[in-house]
Amino acid sequence: MRAIFSSLLAFLRQLFNTGKASAPQEQEQEKVIAPPIFTETKESIKPIIEHTTASVQKVLIVNNQPYTFAAPTTRDVSRVFIHCTASSNPKYDLASVKRDHTNLGYKRDDGVLDVAYHFFITFAGELQLGRKLWSNPDAQKGHNTGTIAICLQGLVVKDFTSAQMETLTALCQQINEAYGGSVTFHGHNEVSNRGCPVFDYRAALKLDSKGNLGV
Numbered sequence: 001m002r003a004i005f006s007s008l009l010a011f012l013r014q015l016f017n018t019g020k021a022s023a024p025q026e027q028e029q030e031k032v033i034a035p036p037i038f039t040e041t042k043e044s045i046k047p048i049i050e051h052t053t054a055s056v057q058k059v060l061i062v063n064n065q066p067y068t069f070a071a072p073t074t075r076d077v078s079r080v081f082i083h084c085t086a087s088s089n090p091k092y093d094l095a096s097v098k099r100d101h102t103n104l105g106y107k108r109d110d111g112v113l114d115v116a117y118h119f120f121i122t123f124a125g126e127l128q129l130g131r132k133l134w135s136n137p138d139a140q141k142g143h144n145t146g147t148i149a150i151c152l153q154g155l156v157v158k159d160f161t162s163a164q165m166e167t168l169t170a171l172c173q174q175i176n177e178a179y180g181g182s183v184t185f186h187g188h189n190e191v192s193n194r195g196c197p198v199f200d201y202r203a204a205l206k207l208d209s210k211g212n213l214g215v
């Protein structure tokens, strides 16, 4: 009787222990496996979103080096003006514009002759630096103070390229971010009777009626 009882007890112990041992193991496995999967999934979502946002914003390149717009500390900026060149000839480049502007007597804030614009975007979408940002531009008569001037190569609407629009958008996004969204974007024609720029900059930058960037 005792033998039967003890073997039954041993059986029950074994059963109990086995049950007891397997249950926490499963729980432990769940605890160990579940959180990393969850964390990993949560963490992997964030970089994907950031990556997507970053890839939409084209990386700007100047002279084969990554370029990041930095707001000048010497002056306030509230408006950005978009221009186009006076010719659609691909040879009419930044150097040509600078030569013409210098001949026309366009001056920086310190009186030195210089190209009127801060930025130039070629047909290939290449971003080139013109006037230093510490100076106001000399591009919108009577409306130069507190502005940044960007000029796109081209005079005929069909000649402008998507590469140019991508660079323009990326540059304007960076400028807008640098000023915490407080700057507005405009065409030269908004403050002049000149048909400059000739392309639909409002559509390209998805501007609202006040000139806030929509891209």
Ligand SMILES: [Zn+2]
Pocket (backbone or CB within 6 Å): 082, 083, 084, 139, 188, 194, 196, 197
């Ligand atoms: Zn203009």
